[in-house]
Amino acid sequence: MKVAVQGSASPRPPRATWQQEGRVLRLEGRWHRDAPPPVLEGTAPPGLPERFDCTQLEEFDSTLPAFLLAHARLAATSSFAWDGLPDNLRGLMQLALGVPEQSDARGSPHDGSELRALGEWTLRTWKATRATLAFVGESVQSLGRFAVGRARFRGRDFWEVLQQCGAEALPIVALISFLVGLILAFVGNVQLANFGANLFVADLVAIAMVREMGVMMTAIIMSGRTGAAFAAHLGSMQANEEIDALRTFGLQPFDFLVLPRLLALVLMMPLLTIYSNLIGILGGMLVGISVGIPPVLYWNETVESITLTTASLGVFKSFFFGAAIAVAGCMTGMNAGRSSAAVGEATTRAVVASITAVIVLDSGFAAIFTLLDI
Numbered sequence: 068m069k070v071a072v073q074g075s076a077s078p079r080p081p082r083a084t085w086q087q088e089g090r091v092l093r094l095e096g097r098w099h100r101d102a103p104p105p106v107l108e109g110t111a112p113p114g115l116p117e118r119f120d121c122t123q124l125e126e127f128d129s130t131l132p133a134f135l136l137a138h139a140r141l142a143a144t145s146s147f148a149w150d151g152l153p154d155n156l157r158g159l160m161q162l163a164l165g166v167p168e169q170s171d172a173r174g175s176p177h178d179g180s181e182l183r184a185l186g187e188w189t190l191r192t193w194k195a196t197r198a199t200l201a202f203v204g205e206s207v208q209s210l211g212r213f214a215v216g217r218a219r220f221r222g223r224d225f226w227e228v229l230q231q232c233g234a235e236a237l238p239i240v241a242l243i244s245f246l247v248g249l250i251l252a253f254v255g256n257v258q259l260a261n262f263g264a265n266l267f268v269a270d271l272v273a274i275a276m277v278r279e280m281g282v283m284m285t286a287i288i289m290s291g292r293t294g295a296a297f298a299a300h301l302g303s304m305q306a307n308e309e310i311d312a313l314r315t316f317g318l319q320p321f322d323f324l325v326l327p328r329l330l331a332l333v334l335m336m337p338l339l340t341i342y343s344n345l346i347g348i349l350g351g352m353l354v355g356i357s358v359g360i361p362p363v364l365y366w367n368e369t370v371e372s373i374t375l376t377t378a379s380l381g382v383f384k385s386f387f388f389g390a391a392i393a394v395a396g397c398m399t400g401m402n403a404g405r406s407s408a409a410v411g412e413a414t415t416r417a418v419v420a421s422i423t424a425v426i427v428l429d430s431g432f433a434a435i436f437t438l439l440d441i
Contacts, residue, residue, distance in 0.1 A: 078102070078125055083134070085109030085116075091151075092116040095123030098131035105134055119151035132156065136163055202398045206329060209321040213330070218322040225327040232293050233335040237342065239292065243284050244276075244343040248350025251275050256358055265358055269368040272351030277373055281344040282381035283429060285336065286388040290421035294396035297328050298417030301400025302410035310401065320401070329393040336389030337382045344381065376441060384432050388425050395420040 078097035083105060086093055098105065135156075149157040212218040255271040301324060304310050313320050348369060355365040396417045403413035 079123075081105035081130070083107050086120070090117045091120050092118075093120035093123070094131070095125075097125040098127035098134070100128060100130055102130070105130070117150070119149070121151055121153065124153075127156075132159055132163070135160055198402070199398065202401075203394060205321050206325060206394055206397075209319070209326045210329070212319075212322060213326055218326055219318065220323045220327050225331060228328050228331040229335065231296070232289070232331045233338065236289065236292060236335075236339060240285055240288055240339055240343050241346050243288055244281065244346040245350040247280050247284055248272055248276060248347035249354055251280065251347070252351035252354035256354065260358075265355075266360060266364065266368055268351065268355055268358075268360070269365045270372040273348055273369045273372050274377060276344045276347040276351075277378050277381050279381070279429070281347055282336075282340045282385045282388060283425070285339045285343045285385070286392065286425040287422055289332065289336065289339070289389070290392050290395075290425060291418050293332060294392045294417050294421040295414045297393065297396030298400040298403070298414045299410060301397055302403035302413040305401060305403050306405045306407065306410055308405070324401070325393075325397045328397055329390065332389040332393040333386055334389075336385040336392075340381050340385040344378075380432075380436065380441065384429065387428055387432075391424040391428060392421045395424055 079095065080103045081096040081098040082094075084093045084095070085091075085108065096102075096105075149160055152160070209218060251272045252268050255268045256265055259265055259267055259271075301310070304324070310320050310324070313323055352362060352365050352369075356362055399413045399417040399420060403409045
């Protein structure tokens with residue numbers, strides 16, 4: 068609503084001034100949403116204004132009624148004197164004050180204390196922890212039903228997900244692992260060359276790849292690639308109410324949607340880890356050859372530096388990393404909102420949650436292996 072009371076060549080900013088004589092509130096200027104904030108001048112006398120002076124009032128929209136209504140609500144009265152206001156504005160204010168304000172309409176004041184922020188963060192963390200534990204528990208139950216042959220899902224879906232997690236991921240895993248092997252070899256050679264121990268570049272690359280870097284880089288790649296795909300797919304199904312349709316047909320969503328993805332990623336992660344280790348060692352070998360280490364000597368040193376225990380550590384961790392990525396992706400997807408924007412947010416949360424879970428698990432394994440002197 069825009070009403071012109073008095074024309075003006077140059078609109079003035081909105082202003083409300085208290086005049087002590089007779090408790091008059093003078094309104095002037097242009098009261099529009101795109102205008103500067105209104106300025107309130109003078110000291111408000113006790114009680115309510117008896118009259119309004121609108122001789123200098125220009126155009127106004129809903130900004131002016133909202134300003135007057137806020138002061139009338141603050142005064143907690145409906146017997147406001149509207150003398151001096153334009154007829155259309157007076158009628159609007161009387162109509163607005165004629166309806167009592169609902170008790171829950173006014174927002175509660177926000178307590179910005181640090182204690183409140185800590186409490187809210189604690190509640191959110193506890194809620195997220197409970198939801199994660201519940202989802203992990205349902206996933207374990209679904210695996211139990213699969214172990215006894217009671218889980219129902221389409222084998223075609225499982226093989227499709229298996230191909231996406233395995234064969235289609237080989238190129239990006241190979242590229243990243245090869246570059247990581249090159250980097251490790253270059254950095255190691257710079258330091259070891261100072262002691263004339265260039266040959267031990269093979270030991271450095273081999274041990275680093277099979278213990279940490281191979282499985283870690285594979286897990287990060289699968290988090291950004293497969294975990295995000297799981298979240299996007301299941302989030303789209305949640306937005307389209309397809310998951311609710313599965314429940315309506317009597318199908319268990321965990322068995323039908325989560326279980327195939329969980330099994331596929333847990334089975335493919337060890338194979339991808341072994342593949343990553345070999346490609347990374349190959350990248351280190353190319354650097355060794357470039358600095359004068361014969362390929363046969365480099366390979367023999369690599370084989371001697373890797374024991375069965377060392378080689379199995381990364382593969383052992385890959386099972387847990389694969390499960391964590393699958394659970395994070397599926398959980399964020401199935402808990403997504405029912406909109407396209409929520410699907411994008413779920414995908415982002417899936418990547419962050421997957422990478423965080425992988426790093427936390429790897430830190431725990433590193434501490435355990437150190438305590439066991441492995």
